[in-house]
Amino acid sequence: MPSESDLIKGCLEQDRGMQELLYKMYASKMYGVCLRYSGNAEDAGDLLQEGFIKVFNNLSKFRGEGSFEGWIRRIFVNTSIEHFRKKNQLYRLTEVQENTVEDTDIDAFNSLAVKDILALIQGLSPGYKAVFNLYVVEGYSHKEIAGMLGITEGTSKSQLARAKGVLKKALEAAAAGTGKKNPNE
């Protein structure tokens, strides 16, 4: 098994074997990221390919500051956001300040299996999904999310609150045995 620096060097030299090795090391993790940001497996597959092409084409920009996996993950998150922004015309986030939206506690998610949580998140509308993933899972601030998605901080906050509300309702419905497949419904 080559070291991380040897792997990067091999990929920079366009060694296809090393590129495949790097892919195999991170494909499962990054596909998990893609699944969170996309609505279905097909879109996630496209994001996965797009992300790895960017990783290989931009590998020379990796300066070794921070972990290599973290750098790859950022590329995949950015690729997903880029994909979202391209379709922003369709998804159109509500640019209205909604300070009255109450924060919803979704701690009940802890008792669910990760696949079930993922299924609920995938069912969110693209705008809710992007904000939820960026804030709750990746840990970005509302200010950063606003910059990334081209929205206001207030919109980011309200989208998150609404996403949580939708998720909680879906969870409650599932627990009551009348679960809807799509939590946006």
Next chain:
Amino acid sequence: MTNMNFREKLFHYEAPPPPDAWEGISRRLGATRRSFRLYWYAGAAAASVLIIAGGFLLLGKSSGGAGSVARVQGASLPGRVRDSINANNRILRHIITTSADKDLLALNYEYASRGRKYLTVAGPDGKPVKISPKAATLIESADNEFPPRPVWNKKVDKWQQIMLSSTLSPTSTGLLRIIQPSLPNESE
């Protein structure tokens, strides 16, 4: 803390990627490399053309036609061809430097342009040499120079002189003349 748990679950979530994903990436990487290579070849070809064209221009400027004749002689040509070129050069030198033959050329050029393919003139040792009308114009414009400079070189030189003498770009003297019309002209 409990919230962190579900966040971490999602953060570290892994799933087996589609089986044909690597194939697609590999194909796209190959396509990217091919297109880079194509751009590189196109760039190299363009650079080669520029270098060759620049070389011709520089050589033509620095040594005119004379240099190019000399290079043909020195090039790695088959012996038979080189001998033939050397013989032609020897004959041409004789004709150009002999005023009588040149006069003869001038007289016969008009006839040559009426359908005669060649002019026959006296070469070295009095041997007859056939010269085409194009070669005749070259010899006429040679002005006793050997090897003769191509006619176009002379024309280009003439245009260059005309352009230099009537340049519109401001010089310090020219500018002063515009400001002070009474300033005497350089050529006066």
